[in-house]
Every structure is written in structure tokens, then in C-alpha cells.
Amino acid sequence: MGHRGEWPACLAVTLALAATGGFAVTAGEPPSAPPALALTVGALCSLLGALLAPRHPQPSTPHRASPALSRLCWSALVGVTGAAAAALLAALPPRNALSLGAGITLLTLALTTAADALGRRFGASGAAALVTALFVTACATPLFLGPLAELFPERRWLLNAVVWVSPLSHLAPLLDFDYLRTPWFYEHARLGGYRFGYPPLTATAAAVAALAASCHWAARPVHPERIDHS
Amino acid sequence: MKRTLALALLIAGPAVLAAETPMDPVLRERASRAIDAGLHYLRYQQSENGSWSDSVGITGLALRAFLESPRRYDETDGAFITRPVEFMLRHVNDDGSISESMQNRSYNTAVAVVALKATGNPRHDSVIRNAQAFLKGLQIDEGEGYTPEHRYYGGVGYGGDERPDMSNQYMALEALRASKLAEDDPVWERALVFISRSQNRSESNDQSWAGNDGGFTYMPGYSPHGGTGSYGGITHAGLISLLFAGVDRNDPRVQAAYDWIRANYTLEDNPGAGEKQGLFYYYAAFAKSMKAFGEVEVTDTSGARHNWRNDLAAKLISLQDADGSWVNEFSPRWWEGNPHLCTARAVIALNLALAD
Numbered sequence: 001m002g003h004r005g006e007w008p009a010c011l012a013v014t015l016a017l018a019a020t021g022g023f024a025v026t027a028g029e030p031p032s033a034p035p036a037l038a039l040t041v042g043a044l045c046s047l048l049g050a051l052l053a054p055r056h057p058q059p060s061t062p063h064r065a066s067p068a069l070s071r072l073c074w075s076a077l078v079g080v081t082g083a084a085a086a087a088l089l090a091a092l093p094p095r096n097a098l099s100l101g102a103g104i105t106l107l108t109l110a111l112t113t114a115a116d117a118l119g120r121r122f123g124a125s126g127a128a129a130l131v132t133a134l135f136v137t138a139c140a141t142p143l144f145l146g147p148l149a150e151l152f153p154e155r156r157w158l159l160n161a162v163v164w165v166s167p168l169s170h171l172a173p174l175l176d177f178d179y180l181r182t183p184w185f186y187e188h189a190r191l192g193g194y195r196f197g198y199p200p201l202t203a204t205a206a207a208v209a210a211l212a213a214s215c216h217w218a219a220r221p222v223h224p225e226r227i228d229h230s
Numbered sequence: 231m232k233r234t235l236a237l238a239l240l241i242a243g244p245a246v247l248a249a250e251t252p253m254d255p256v257l258r259e260r261a262s263r264a265i266d267a268g269l270h271y272l273r274y275q276q277s278e279n280g281s282w283s284d285s286v287g288i289t290g291l292a293l294r295a296f297l298e299s300p301r302r303y304d305e306t307d308g309a310f311i312t313r314p315v316e317f318m319l320r321h322v323n324d325d326g327s328i329s330e331s332m333q334n335r336s337y338n339t340a341v342a343v344v345a346l347k348a349t350g351n352p353r354h355d356s357v358i359r360n361a362q363a364f365l366k367g368l369q370i371d372e373g374e375g376y377t378p379e380h381r382y383y384g385g386v387g388y389g390g391d392e393r394p395d396m397s398n399q400y401m402a403l404e405a406l407r408a409s410k411l412a413e414d415d416p417v418w419e420r421a422l423v424f425i426s427r428s429q430n431r432s433e434s435n436d437q438s439w440a441g442n443d444g445g446f447t448y449m450p451g452y453s454p455h456g457g458t459g460s461y462g463g464i465t466h467a468g469l470i471s472l473l474f475a476g477v478d479r480n481d482p483r484v485q486a487a488y489d490w491i492r493a494n495y496t497l498e499d500n501p502g503a504g505e506k507q508g509l510f511y512y513y514a515a516f517a518k519s520m521k522a523f524g525e526v527e528v529t530d531t532s533g534a535r536h537n538w539r540n541d542l543a544a545k546l547i548s549l550q551d552a553d554g555s556w557v558n559e560f561s562p563r564w565w566e567g568n569p570h571l572c573t574a575r576a577v578i579a580l581n582l583a584l585a586d
Contacts (some may be wrong), residue, residue: 153567176332
């Protein structure tokens with residue numbers, strides 16, 4: 001499992017994120033709004049899954065394939081757990097639960113790979129903090145980059161880019177949930193009045209593959225003395 | 231006596247004629263040419279797949295513009311009519327919706343239903359029936375765990391579980407009306423609960439924020455233009471919705487909405503919206519509500535009389551580009567930077583102005 005020293009702090013950040021995200025998605029809705037709850041659960045599980053994943057700080061182990069396989073198995077486990085939790089809490093139909101499980105798996109895989117790669121440069125604590133910060137920032141992208149996209153409304157690729165950066169945008173369509181038109185996001189992200197699209201699952205998978213590849217490349221051990229063995 | 235009568239007729243005749251004639255003949259001719267130019271533009275902007283802008287919603291509006299035009303195009307006129315129909319039919323989903331995307335399912339389906347119905351082709355009846363059932367199912371009611379006390383009750387949103395709004399509500403009701411939903415269907419009664427809660431009229435709106443100007447806001451407790459203020463496009467949408475739901479034109483809610491329109495009569499902008507946002511949405515809703523309300527002239531609160539058909543036609547003609555298109559040059563919000571959308575809405579508005 002993740003290093004015992006940093007995960008309580010990350011858990012606190014995650015819970016704060018869950019509270020904020022939960023409020024943002026469900027504000028104005030009755031507490032039982034199922035897709036909003038499922039989206040919050042999905043995002044939370046993905047981040048927690050990455051923070052609590054078994055760490056693989058050394059890329060040059062004798063069995064190089066095993067960390068990747070381990071990450072994949074762990075992510076799948078998180079996906080199954082997250083989908084089950086969302087299905088129970090939000091009474092999701094089986095089709096949406098299965099889709100959400102696939103989405104959580106992909107997102108967890110991406111975050112875990114990133115955490116491992118960052119861990120080689122910044123240590124496990126730094127990586128956990130960075131992954132959490134990046135995740136929160138990415139989730140909030142439609143909020144702070146929405147006004148920028150509004151300046152170029154006819155450039156759909158720009159609008160889509162702003163939307164697609166957010167992990168929430170990858171999970172929401174799996175729930176048939178247009179979260180950017182929930183009252184709070186509609187008011188604050190200001191993207192609801194423009195033409196944008198949510199990413200298909202294939203785009204999510206491609207993004208995860210690209211992220212994994214770039215993480216491996218970026219984390220290659222250039223200067224062995226900088227590797228954190230903590 | 232005869233001379234006096236003749237003189238009286240000579241003086242009063244033109245005024246009587248003006249009041250009874252829906253539209254100035256010269257303006258009518260110019261508006262007809264503007265429609266032809268707009269449709270010519272749309273015809274040559276059509277994609278290979280039969281759509282406009284790869285959107286079921288925009289395609290449905292453009293198709294409606296053709297079908298309801300004075301030339302009354304239909305599916306026998308050629309591929310420029312049949313291909314958009316086929317495009318929409320290719321996007322019929324298992325749940326009955328007609329949409330190319332997960333978001334906007336309600337709007338797209340509603341627009342497609344009205345367009346398919348306007349073809350008059352019975353071959354589309356089963357698709358329309360399923361789409362009608364989909365739209366009915368979108369209405370927020372006890373089925374989703376909402377009680378009549380909730381501010382969302384009776385409303386229709388973009389097509390998910392997000393939240394309802396008056397814009398999607400009016401589009402859905404228009405489609406349900408076009409597809410001949412029974413007058414006694416409970417959908418109409420539930421819809422009235424939401425419509426009343428979106429109107430700034432505290433006598434019929436139980437929400438604490440409700441004002442008293444008679445206009446409509448986007449949804450109970452929120453306007454994208456700030457606060458809960460009334461604005462033009464949605465007030466016309468509200469007036470149409472009340473009439474679609476079977477409310478009599480003498481009902482105080484209808485009269486309050488009409489009074490807001492009288493007090494804010496203009497075609498220069500979408501009153502209350504600012505920056506001319508949603509201008510062509512406003513023109514289309516304006517034409518629909520004025521046509522449905524049935525007055526030839528609107529007397530504003532200062533006593534000035536306006537022939538809305540003449541005013542609308544003159545304004546739209548003045549805004550048309552040389553290539554026959556229209557676009558909102560002031561604000562691209564609500565997709566109005568898209569000339570296919572604005573041209574379709576402008577032609578629909580002109581079609582209604584010219585219709586007897």
C-alpha cells in the first residue's frame with residue numbers, strides 16, 4: 001500500500017475535495033440526485049485508489065512488466081469497488097455501473113502511473129501531494145478556463161479541450177450525466193451556453209495510454225543520485 | 231349625410247385597414263425575398279451527411295424553416311429535404327430520443343419532432359410517438375422522487391437529471407403540442423406548476439424570490455443574466471408555454487406576461503438579457519408567442535401601437551447579410567455565433583410573421 005506517512009494528509013485533502021465536489025455537483029439538487037452522487041463517488045475512488053496504491057518507485061527492477069500489471073490489477077479492483085459503491089449509493093442501472101467501473105479503472109490507472117512516475121523524482125510524499133493538486137486543478141479547469149474559452153466560442157476544439165481536461169468530464173458521460181449543466185456549474189463554469197462535447201470512452205483510454213507512456217518517459221532515471229529511495 | 235359618411239370612410243378607412251391587415255404588402259414582399267435568400271444560403275451550406283453543423287437541433291430548425299416557408303417545401307422537392315430527415319432518423323436512439331449527443335437530448339428531440347411532424351409524412355409517426363414518450367418521461371415528477379412542493383416539479387431540462395429550465399420546457403411543450411399529446415394528459419397540469427414558478431408574479435408563484443413584473447426568468451430562482459430578473463426570450467417562451475398548456479388568454483398569468491411584453495416592447499435587443507445575447511432565440515420566440523396570442527398590434531405601456539409583423543420583418547431584413555444568412559454579431563453565447571442556427575431561427579420567425 002502507499003506510504004503510511006503521507007496518506008492521512010492526502011485522505012484529508014481528498015475528503016475536502018469530495019465535500020467541495022459533492023457540493024458543486026449537487027448544489028441545488030435534492031440530496032438523492034443519483035448521477036451527481038455517482039460522479040462524486042467515482043472521482044473520489046479514482047483519487048483514493050491512486051493515493052493508496054502499492055508503490056513502484058524503481059523502474060529498473062528485474063521484472064519490468066510486473067509494476068504495470070500490478071497497477072492494472074489494482075486499478076481494476078478500484079474500478080469494481082467504485083462501481084459497486086456508486087451502484088449501491090446511487091442506485092445506478094447496471095449499464096451505467098459497468099461504464100463507470102471502466103472509467104474509474106482507467107482514471108485510477110492514469111493517476112497511479114503518474115504517482116509512480118512523479119515518485120521517482122519527488123519522493124512518495126511529494127508525488128501524492130502533486131497528484132492530488134493536479135487532480136483538483138484538472139477537475140476545476142472548466143471553472144477557471146471557462147471564461148477563456150468563452151472568448152473563442154467558435155473554436156470547438158478549445159472548448160472541448162477545456163472540458164476534456166477535467167477528470168469529471170470523462171466520468172460524467174458514462175453516467176449520461178451532463179454535469180456542466182447542473183445549477184452550480186452552469187452558473188460558474190459558464191460553458192453551458194456554448195457548444196461542447198464530452199469525451200467518448202475511447203478518447204479517455206487513449207489519453208490514459210498517452211499519459212502512461214509520457215510518465216514512463218519523463219520519469220526515466222537520468223541522474224541516479226536524484227532518485228528518492230525513501 | 232352620404233357625403234359625411236363618405237368622408238368618414240375616407241379618413242378612417244386606411245386606419246381600419248391597417249389594423250386589420252396583418253402586414254404591410256411591400257414589407258411582405260421584401261420578407262418573402264429575405265426568406266428565399268435565407269433558404270438559399272442554408273441549402274448551399276448543407277453538409278454531405280444532410281445535416282447543418284452536424285447537429286440534430288440545428289438540422290431540425292433548418293428543416294422546419296424550409297417546410298413552413300411560403301413555398302411549402304416537402305419531401306418530394308428533393309434530397310435537400312429528404313437528407314436532413316434521414317440525418318435525424320439516423321440519430322434515433324433506443325430510448326426514443328433523437329440526438330447526436332448525450333447532452334441536449336431534450337432540445338434536439340423536441341426540435342426533431344416538430345420538424346418531422348411538419349413533413350406530414352405518416353412514415354415518421356412511430357418515431358414521433360417514441361420521441362413524444364421520451365419527452366414526457368423527461369418531465370420531473372413523482373417518478374424521480376420529486377413532490378409538487380419542489381421547485382423543479384413539472385419542469386423539463388436538457389435531457390439528463392440536471393435541472394429543468396423554461397427554455398427546454400417550452401421546446402418540449404411545443405413538440406408535445408405538435409405531436410398531438412392529449413389535452414387531458416397530466417403532463418400539461420404538471421408543466422403549469424413549473425411554468426408558474428418561473429414567472430415573476432407572486433400571486434401565482436409560491437417562491438420567495440418571485441417579483442411582480444409578470445415576466446419570466448430562466449428557471450425558478452435563477453437567470454443567466456443575473457439574479458432572477460425577467461428577460462425577453464424566456465418571457466415569450468413562458469407566454470407560449472402557458473398557451474400550449476391550455477391556459478386561456480384572459481388568465482391573469484397570461485395577461486401578466488403580455489403586460490411585461492408591452493412594457494418591454496422592442497426588437498433592438500433581447501430585453502433584459504444584455505449584450506444582445508440570445509437575439510435570434512428572442513426573435514423566434516417573439517414570433518411564436520405573438521402569433522399564438524393572436525393580436526395584430528401590440529400597444530405598449532406608453533400607448534404606442536406596434537404591428538409586430540412589420541416590426542419583426544423590418545428588423546430581420548435589416549440584419550440579413552448579403553449572402554442571405556443571419557448571425558448574432560454581438561454575442562456568440564447560446565450558439566448564436568453559428569449562422570446556420572441564426573438563419574434557421576430568422577426564417578422561422580419570418581415564416582410566422584407572413585403566415586395568416
